[in-house]
Amino acid sequence: MKNYRDLTPEEMKQELAQLRHVYDQVKAEKLELNMARGKPAADQLDLSMPMLNDLNTLDDLISEDGTDCRNYGTLDGIIEAKKLIADLMEVKPENVFVGGNASLQLMYIMVANAWCFGIDGCQPWCRQGTVKFLCPVPGYDRHFRITEVFGIQLVNIPMHEDGPDMDLVEQYVNNDPTVKGIWCVPKYSNPDGYSYSDETVRRFAALKPAAKDFRIFWDNAYFFHHLDFDHPDVILNIMDECQKAGSPDLVYEFMSTSKMALPGASISAVITSPHNMDQLKHQISAQIISFDKVNQMRQVKFFKDPQHLAEHMKKHAALLLPKFQTVWDAFKELGDLGIARWTTPRGGYFISLYTLPGCAKRTVQLCKEAGVTLTGAGAAFPYGIDPEDSHIRIAPSYPSLDDLKKACRVVVLSVKIASLEKLIG
């Protein structure tokens, strides 16, 4: 088949009629497939089942400093968990605050604390009138929602292969005192799968914010989530770079073991400077005495150290890579037709599919009507608005390989139909 743009109007109509015929047949199959969220599949969860029975004796539950993990106390987490996370993230244990089963909640808490109580003696954001957050797009819908619910104004920043448009970031952050933060997924970004270049990380660390209460929200969610362990992406350590740049307090870094172990039953952490840590501990002590230290110990016993964890993550990769490959193989046909491009990350959980402008919503709708649920078109943009209406987030992890093949067939078919409808006009 030729590139669709090279077809005559008549050829387009013929092709469209034929595709609609196939589409009706697919619809009759009454598929029920879901590629909407970045959920690990059951076989990935099975990898972590042994951790549920790792705590057998009282000895397993007494921390090296004598803390009984079963009782109240130890707000910032047991020392073993802090050390493990510090080793993974290449920081110091005193930089680590261990949270509950959701790094999202830690991000929310950091935004909410700034909004309610302020940062470093500045007025709380709720008392400052307009407050803005920079949102590299496409990005993670749950990040954007955290700031949206507080009425914070969300500003789109284009994402490139080496990270957000840093000229624009610098222009905003260094000049506009109402800009208080930026959402970053620096490695295998959600949804493009891009990793920030060294220059991008250094430019982040070198920011000179107009607002004293500006912070970088650095969600290092996919730090260990390589698809190809022989060629992993490597990014600079933001904590080190900020230290070198003389701005140690500039960043809140987040991580969790959700997509390493059991997503609903893991541990999370915020990593930051001792100065920020003091404020965090003071503020968070009003809402909790301690997070689940038994589960912290469970994770420590299971993962042990970065080497063991890497071995474990290779097993995840072995299950995930064929799924990504399946999507890429299916999409190849779209590239030949000149109606889509997509990303080919070396890690993370997502692929971005870019249709012709104005075709994303229609594609997602066609998929839905044929029984394939995708993330809503526009979801990866603040307020759910994709200015180009061209971005679709593909989450290949959850369905079986077989289901994924079926689903991709529907996606490809839907992109073709939506594109032809658009081209015909």
Add this chain to the structure above:
Amino acid sequence: MKNYRDLTPEEMKQELAQLRHVYDQVKAEKLELNMARGKPAADQLDLSMPMLNDLNTLDDLISEDGTDCRNYGTLDGIIEAKKLIADLMEVKPENVFVGGNASLQLMYIMVANAWCFGIDGCQPWCRQGTVKFLCPVPGYDRHFRITEVFGIQLVNIPMHEDGPDMDLVEQYVNNDPTVKGIWCVPKYSNPDGYSYSDETVRRFAALKPAAKDFRIFWDNAYFFHHLDFDHPDVILNIMDECQKAGSPDLVYEFMSTSKMALPGASISAVITSPHNMDQLKHQISAQIISFDKVNQMRQVKFFKDPQHLAEHMKKHAALLLPKFQTVWDAFKELGDLGIARWTTPRGGYFISLYTLPGCAKRTVQLCKEAGVTLTGAGAAFPYGIDPEDSHIRIAPSYPSLDDLKKACRVVVLSVKIASLEKLIG
């Protein structure tokens, strides 16, 4: 020994000199005892150790509706956990939102949501100028702190044996639209151990708040925590009473399994009307995808139903009652001297000790210098200020019986010294 008030000044001085001599001997023992917080002792925690290895197969982790507890999702908790908590608290599963390991965090979230986003379309509390909370005193310091950090004005309400002074509560709530909430521990209250009478509960349900966004914060923390299972306190069901009174949305009830299982690794719940539940779910969905469902299933498998749970709680009582008895036995001497009174609850975790006015701080200080840490004097009052300086919270659960005897000896000695110092003037 006679009542101290009947001693001549000379007798008082003699007695004081003698007590100080004993006190110096005790100090030389360099004790390190802690009765500051309501922490279960290690032998109580041991009761729940089997729960850590109850989840063995995948079957154990699939909810009856097919939910895989290991993965993301199910914001309000698995149906089994909702049913268990509903059975315990005599409500319906749809009234139950299951949280993380801390009911304190759920309380904080409810206050924070009202402060940031408002209740039922009312202006957020942060935009309403003065906002007040009623605080029955003495009460739970962590409750008061939640509201204090938001700058909410805390109003003392005297506690009686049958609950808060309801004349005063009605006067405030029904007339003052800046009064937005009240902190209640309705059963075995912290720290007095009082349980609300039926009339008190009915008067709560019959409140006609001047503020549409007023809520009762009903922390039923000690619902199952009887010391004497043959003579448990019984309180009316606030959810039922509010329903009957035509105000189903008036209350947020809280509970947790913290002091039933492992305090740092348990589950919590907020119980409320379907209307309130909708708002809660909408607001909390911005910060978390789901709480730890694996741990929810762990609790369900272990506790099974209210009957099993009652058997388990009797084992706790068997360990706790002798500790309470030890304190009461030791305090008897103080009663004879006319310098203190104390509460004798049939459940919960605390005893209130009331010294002569102006003696509590000094008593706690004397204890501390002799190596016995008590909850800070005044801690049970908003802003840490006990207007009478007479209340001391005694938490007998954590020390061993032997340590408790030693600690009580120091408390008794310290009360005597502080009282004589005061009486001599």
